[in-house]
Amino acid sequence: MTDSPTVSTLGYALLGLLTRHPMTGYELTQTFDISLANVWSARHSQIYPELAKLQAAGLIVQTESGPRGSKRYAATDAGTEAVRRWLRTPPPAELMRSERLLRVFFFGMLPPEEAAALFRAEAARHRERLEHHLATAELIPPAPGPARLGRIALEAGIRFERMMTEWADWAAAEIQR
Amino acid sequence: MTDSPTVSTLGYALLGLLTRHPMTGYELTQTFDISLANVWSARHSQIYPELAKLQAAGLIVQTESGPRGSKRYAATDAGTEAVRRWLRTPPPAELMRSERLLRVFFFGMLPPEEAAALFRAEAARHRERLEHHLATAELIPPAPGPARLGRIALEAGIRFERMMTEWADWAAAEIQR
DNA sequence: TGACGCATGTAATCCGTTACATGATTAT
DNA sequence: ATAATCATGTAACGGATTACATGCGTCA
Numbered sequence: 495m496t497d498s499p500t501v502s503t504l505g506y507a508l509l510g511l512l513t514r515h516p517m518t519g520y521e522l523t524q525t526f527d528i529s530l531a532n533v534w535s536a537r538h539s540q541i542y543p544e545l546a547k548l549q550a551a552g553l554i555v556q557t558e559s560g561p562r563g564s565k566r567y568a569a570t571d572a573g574t575e576a577v578r579r580w581l582r583t584p585p586p587a588e589l590m591r592s593e594r595l596l597r598v599f600f601f602g603m604l605p606p607e608e609a610a611a612l613f614r615a616e617a618a619r620h621r622e623r624l625e626h627h628l629a630t631a632e633l634i635p636p637a638p639g640p641a642r643l644g645r646i647a648l649e650a651g652i653r654f655e656r657m658m659t660e661w662a663d664w665a666a667a668e669i670q671r
Numbered sequence: 672m673t674d675s676p677t678v679s680t681l682g683y684a685l686l687g688l689l690t691r692h693p694m695t696g697y698e699l700t701q702t703f704d705i706s707l708a709n710v711w712s713a714r715h716s717q718i719y720p721e722l723a724k725l726q727a728a729g730l731i732v733q734t735e736s737g738p739r740g741s742k743r744y745a746a747t748d749a750g751t752e753a754v755r756r757w758l759r760t761p762p763p764a765e766l767m768r769s770e771r772l773l774r775v776f777f778f779g780m781l782p783p784e785e786a787a788a789l790f791r792a793e794a795a796r797h798r799e800r801l802e803h804h805l806a807t808a809e810l811i812p813p814a815p816g817p818a819r820l821g822r823i824a825l826e827a828g829i830r831f832e833r834m835m836t837e838w839a840d841w842a843a844a845e846i847q848r
Numbered sequence: 849t850g851a852c853g854c855a856t857g858t859a860a861t862c863c864g865t866t867a868c869a870t871g872a873t874t875a876t
Numbered sequence: 877a878t879a880a881t882c883a884t885g886t887a888a889c890g891g892a893t894t895a896c897a898t899g900c901g902t903c904a
Contacts, residue, residue: 595710
């Protein structure tokens with residue numbers, strides 16, 4: 495802790511959630527499955543060991559022992575400060591990695607009609623996700639509050655799915671020109 | 672090879688490129704750095720062992736030995752068929768994982784003015800990438816040909832960066848309302 | 849002859865997924 | 877009773893990055 499311990503992105507995600515209010519590993523797992531699914535994902539098998547690391551680094555503390563051996567953790571002051579430092583550090587360049595877009599590169603190996611059908615299927619999929627995101631957005635109160643930033647992140651998802659739907663429709667037409 | 676050997680996404684990417692024309696590992700590495708950088712990335716340290724696997728599986732063959740010990744590979748018929756089968760198999764659900772969007776969730780821990788500045792920086796970054804993509808698109812001949820699908824994939828990148836630029840500008844304004 | 853680019857490989861490590869494993873509490 | 881859900885953990889494995897390591901060919 496003398497020279498900042500390296501914390502993974504998952505670590506910061508957990509830490510960030512724990513600055514809001516104390517949670518158990520189980521609750522954190524659910525949060526990843528539901529509200530954070532859009533932007534990051536993690537399984538319990540990765541979460542529990544990571545919590546142990548954060549605790550060892552003094553960034554979180556266990557505040558409570560519940561039934562069934564559940565443990566509730568909260569961020570320490572050092573943990574909260576670590577998240578702020580993380581937010582202020584320019585994020586590393588993210589390199590794109592999309593198997594779906596990679597496949598597009600090789601669609602020329604299929605008959606044009608088949609390639610167009612794959613694009614149309616892709617458009618349908620994105621349209622479905624768009625509907626789902628729009629329904630989720632309906633549930634978020636427009637008033638300022640803790641859900642505000644979540645709504646802003648969701649907006650990126652909405653615009654992304656809308657964009658990809660239009661792109662795939664365009665590509666299907668383009669390939670048959 | 673009796674029951675199809677499992678090929679990773681990287682393997683299919685290499686295989687797909689090798690169906691077009693024979694290449695060395697070095698050339699493949701460069702292709703990932705340049706023309707495929709948008710959709711997938713790989714380092715030489717991952718590429719060379721993967722080529723060995725593909726060769727062992729009979730999906731590629733070495734066609735030539737060049738200077739400095741370079742080896743040129745080409746896809747076999749079995750390899751070409753494997754790529755087609757891959758393209759026809761519905762791709763697995765891709766889960767979103769963006770550290771940049773994850774950070775947004777926690778921007779509430781910073782003063783609104785600072786959060787807005789982070790969004791504006793993000794917008795600037797996407798605007799830059801958009802310009803870069805547009806310049807790349809200029810270089811691609813509009814005529815039909817092998818670059819056609821590459822142009823379609825690039826179009827997704829162009830629309831993505833434009834969308835994210837607008838989103839980040841919107842978010843910067845939204846957070847200061 | 850020295851620097852740079854071509855060219856290929858291996859090793860250590862990290863991150864993430866799947867599968868394995870166990871047990872407590874609550875509702876039917 | 878027993879099924880579902882809550883709750884936590886470990887192990888095996890695969891994919892990817894970084895660092896280590898080496899050597900040939902060309903050009904200034």
